[in-house]
Amino acid sequence: MGANKKYNHEDVSQFVTEDLKSKIAEDKAELQRMEFGHNVTPLDNPLSIRTKRRNVARLLTELNKRNKA
Numbered sequence: 441m442g443a444n445k446k447y448n449h450e451d452v453s454q455f456v457t458e459d460l461k462s463k464i465a466e467d468k469a470e471l472q473r474m475e476f477g478h479n480v481t482p483l484d485n486p487l488s489i490r491t492k493r494r495n496v497a498r499l500l501t502e503l504n505k506r507n508k509a
Contacts, residue, residue: 445491446491446494446495447495447498447499452498452499452502453502455499455502457503457506460499460502460503460506461503463499464496464499464500464503467492467495467496467499468496470492471489471492471493471496474488474489474492475489
């Protein structure tokens with residue numbers, strides 16, 4: 441999925457727990473690179489940072505929901 445693709449509930453719920461954890465780690469690392477790159481030179485689409493941050497939050501929410509169940 442691209443940086444601008446918003447995850448919906450169906451996308452997130454289809455991940456296996458191990459895949460979910462690896463996707464969270466990948467997206468957090470990519471978010472950190474995007475934020476650092478944006479501080480050095482502005483991105484073409486700075487709203488992609490917001491989208492990536494919200495996707496990470498969606499993934500973390502699903503992981504926490506599974507851990508509580």
